[in-house]
Amino acid sequence: MQTATRTQTHDVLVVDLPEKLIMANSQAQADAVLRQVDQGHRRVVFNLKPVKFIDSSGLAVLVAALKKLRPLNGKVALACPGPNVLSLIELTRLHEIFEIFSDLETAVGDLSTQQD
Incomplete structure (x- = not known):
C-alpha cells in the first residue's frame, strides 16, 4: 500500500491518509512517513479528511511521527478530522x-510559519 504524500509551501509535507487506517495498513503508512522524516522533512501535516475509520494502530502512526520529529525540533499537525x-x-x-x-x-500555513 502506498502512502500519498506531497510537499507544499515552505517544505511542509502533507500526508493524505487512507479511508481506513487500521492494523492491516498502519505499519506501511508509518514506514512511509518515517522515511520522509529520515530524508529531511521536519514539518508534517496529516490530512485526515479521507479517513472514515481509524483504530489504535492507526493512531500509533500519528504518534510515531510525533515521537520521531520532536527530538529533531520538528512539527506535526492534524488537519480535517471528521x-x-x-x-x-x-x-x-x-x-x-x-x-x-x-x-x-491553515495547518500548512501554521507549520510553514513556525521556526525550527
Missing part, C-alpha cells in the same frame, strides 16, 4: 499533544 475520528482523538486525549486544524490550508 467527527468520528475527532471523537476518538479526543477520547484518547491525543488532542492534548497534537495541533488540530479544521482545514488543510
